[in-house]
Amino acid sequence: MNLLEKLDAAAAARKSLLPDGIGAFGIPIEEVYSATEARIGDRRVLLLGTNNYLGLTFAPECIQAAHEALDKEGTGTTGSRMANGSYFGHRALEREFADFYQCSGGIVFTTGYQANLGTISGLVGPGDTVLIDGDSHASIYDGCILSGADIVRFRHNDVADMEKRLRRLGERVETTLIIAEGIYSMLGDQAPLAEIIELKNKYRCILLLDEAHSLGVLGETGQGLVEKTGLLKAVDFITGTFSKSLCSIGGFCVSNHPQLEQLRYVSHPYIFTASPSPATIASTRAALELLRKGSHLRTQLWKNCTQLYTQLKETGYQLGPDPGPVIAAILDTPQQALLMWRSLLEHNIYVNLILPPAAPEGKSLVRCSVNAAHTSEQIKYVGDTFAKLYNLVKS
Amino acid sequence: MSQTDYDQIVQLLCDRLADLSKTPEESISPETNLITQLSIDSIKLLGLIMEIEDAFDISIPINALTDIQTVHELAELVHKIKSAS
Numbered sequence A: 001m002n003l004l005e006k007l008d009a010a011a012a013a014r015k016s017l018l019p020d021g022i023g024a025f026g027i028p029i030e031e032v033y034s035a036t037e038a039r040i041g042d043r044r045v046l047l048l049g050t051n052n053y054l055g056l057t058f059a060p061e062c063i064q065a066a067h068e069a070l071d072k073e074g075t076g077t078t079g080s081r082m083a084n085g086s087y088f089g090h091r092a093l094e095r096e097f098a099d100f101y102q103c104s105g106g107i108v109f110t111t112g113y114q115a116n117l118g119t120i121s122g123l124v125g126p127g128d129t130v131l132i133d134g135d136s137h138a139s140i141y142d143g144c145i146l147s148g149a150d151i152v153r154f155r156h157n158d159v160a161d162m163e164k165r166l167r168r169l170g171e172r173v174e175t176t177l178i179i180a181e182g183i184y185s186m187l188g189d190q191a192p193l194a195e196i197i198e199l200k201n202k203y204r205c206i207l208l209l210d211e212a213h214s215l216g217v218l219g220e221t222g223q224g225l226v227e228k229t230g231l232l233k234a235v236d237f238i239t240g241t242f243s244k245s246l247c248s249i250g251g252f253c254v255s256n257h258p259q260l261e262q263l264r265y266v267s268h269p270y271i272f273t274a275s276p277s278p279a280t281i282a283s284t285r286a287a288l289e290l291l292r293k294g295s296h297l298r299t300q301l302w303k304n305c306t307q308l309y310t311q312l313k314e315t316g317y318q319l320g321p322d323p324g325p326v327i328a329a330i331l332d333t334p335q336q337a338l339l340m341w342r343s344l345l346e347h348n349i350y351v352n353l354i355l356p357p358a359a360p361e362g363k364s365l366v367r368c369s370v371n372a373a374h375t376s377e378q379i380k381y382v383g384d385t386f387a388k389l390y391n392l393v394k395s
Numbered sequence B: 001m002s003q004t005d006y007d008q009i010v011q012l013l014c015d016r017l018a019d020l021s022k023t024p025e026e027s028i029s030p031e032t033n034l035i036t037q038l039s040i041d042s043i044k045l046l047g048l049i050m051e052i053e054d055a056f057d058i059s060i061p062i063n064a065l066t067d068i069q070t071v072h073e074l075a076e077l078v079h080k081i082k083s084a085s
Helices: A003-017 A060-073 A088-100 A112-123 A138-147 A159-175 A193-203 A225-229 A258-266 A278-292 A295-315 A334-346 A376-388 B003-021 B042-056 B071-084
Strands: A037-040 A043-047 A105-109 A129-133 A150-154 A176-181 A206-210 A237-241 A251-255 A326-331 A352-354 A364-369
Touching (some): A088 A105, A088 A251, A105 A112, A105 A258, A112 A138, A112 A251, A112 A258, A129 A138, A129 A159, A138 A150, A150 B042, A159 B042, A176 A193, A193 A206, A193 A225, A251 A258, A295 A326, A326 A334, A334 A364, B003 B071
Parallel strands (some): A129 A150, A129 A176
Antiparallel strands (some): A037 A043
């Protein structure tokens, strides 16, 4: 089989699952009306398939900041920071993230994906070990692969399993990086951070926590799981993304380790890519400000999360263990998930369809992402529609 | 580790692979290809690796699996790691 035939085989496998070519992945969105509504085809749909957790995509402060940056500094930086220099905004945002997490340093990356790629591949290399949760995001897996370190997985959120694997590493724990996530993207559950830190201290490893989905969502000021658990100081490196609660694109890493600065010189995903555009940085800075003082947004978000999680649970859906902005209905087969996804769209609700191997343990998911801008009526409509469609997937 | 250890590893692998691939165990041999003959995808393989790690109390880095295609190659990798531990 040649290179192109391999792609044909993958396309055929996809077609067998989606026989009428329905665009479940990369669906065309024709117009976006607000943080909660858009047009898909000729349907005005409710958006439950975004990661716009605080509902800030149309925040006037962010839009105005982006406009001003566009006018003042142009559309793009046209190169990497290493070669072309760092704009004031890049450096300011790094200081603001460091301040937000009470850390001595911060680095901004061009995407959240690159934040993990760049941080992980800068911290570990061949001969080192990364110990990662089995349900880790692809950016973590890819960062580990790029690093050349040995990759060992522990069972999802299973601390006993994690310790077993740490013990087996013997003296190699000294050069082991543990990686966990504040909220896991598939089932929306949270890492057992206190227990993980206990083990990290016992075995003297370094811990990286990815707060991509928990930034803005957990903790009084929205730092994430580190704030909710009061364990900010115990985590060595924190990464995250701008593309969820902060409603733009980019990523960051903060730390109190002075060695963080060296990542700028060893991390290819930082060095060999164009830096974030001025408008992106400006809107992110404005959004971070709103996020920090957005406890009212978090209150509304959690009200919405609890409302939908409770209703789906009471209807009989199998869900992840924790209520949160990521609420995934776990279904037995890809066909059931596709049927449910399509039926929801026919009822003008857009959610995410997640099929194996993207979902953990071969599961199929219909995943809702709740945000602070959803009204109680919108959430009720979603919950009522799921209830109406329950017979489609009832086993 | 001895030939007996290697045989034990192959036996365990064949047993688990039969279960995972719904294939009769007697039709699986060291030469059997995990992907083309047993349709073991990446998710199943990663689950199997965790089971093997626990069965032999070893760590198998998943990046060591890149070139593994047959039952024999996987058994040899496990054998090598177990011998070094």
